[in-house]
């Protein structure tokens with residue numbers, strides 16, 4: 001992939017452990033490093049490190065794929081933006097944090113916060129995706145209340161989208177293990193409150209705008225078109241370690257399969273149930289797990305991955321450990 005990802009940083013900084021700003025944002029296994037003055041980071045550098053900057057406003061820095069394209073902005077203060085990219089993108093995912101105290105962070109896969117990361121080794125590899133090993137990693141918040149959300153159907157691919165999203169969301173409360181068929185039940189609760197005309201927090205630049213007190217799932221075009229852009233974005237507003245609002249935006253520039261059957265996904269379509277279940281995983285507080293292990297919380301998505309729309313052993317272990 002020739003596309004370069006660069007991170008431009010507007011001012012010098014010290015290492016900023018964000019735990020001082022958002023309670024619970026204490027990296028468990030991160031080796032944070034300084035941001036460089038006007039630093040430009042290639043995708044390969046970003047992918048191997050975690051970079052946090054202090055003393056820069058979120059509007060001062062952006063992630064750029066190339067000089068001619070608009071950069072990804074950072075979220076409004078106090079927000080966390082999780083962008084999931086389509087397969088083939090220069091970058092599979094990225095988590096952007098902006099605290100209310102002027103710290104801005106880029107968090108990479110493989111970083112767990114708060115709770116100890118757990119890796120379960122299931123040596124009984126099978127033909128099913130995600131059953132040859134399992135892992136979960138956490139983001140620094142949990143829900144102590146029901147996540148109540150509204151749905152804005154504007155730009156949805158078809159009328160089946162809402163049901164697909166609802167069923168995907170419910171998988172974080174009850175479902176069956178994709179590998180074993182064994183049922184599970186957690187205490188995480190979501191409630192669908194009906195449709196709305198409210199916009200979600202996502203902006204056209206692919207980041208999270210201001211919180212508005214309403215959790216909304218919606219459809220909105222985000223960078224960068226259909227070849228390597230953002231598939232979905234989760235915008236989360238933690239208050240300390242407690243989640244208070246979570247918006248999910250899907251990018252309608254892609255084609256989505258909304259069918260209930262694992263068969264029949266048209267070539268090149270993305271399985272909405274898989275993506276929606278993954279995004280709700282972020283809402284619950286799950287971070288990305290090792291891409292090689294193919295859990296639902298893996299970091300990138302190809303077309304028609306209907307065999308991966310259910311929770312895998314690591315996803316379930318992480319869920320039940322918290323809820």
Ligand SMILES: [Zn+2]
Nearest residue numbers: 084093288299
């Ligand atoms: Zn993700």
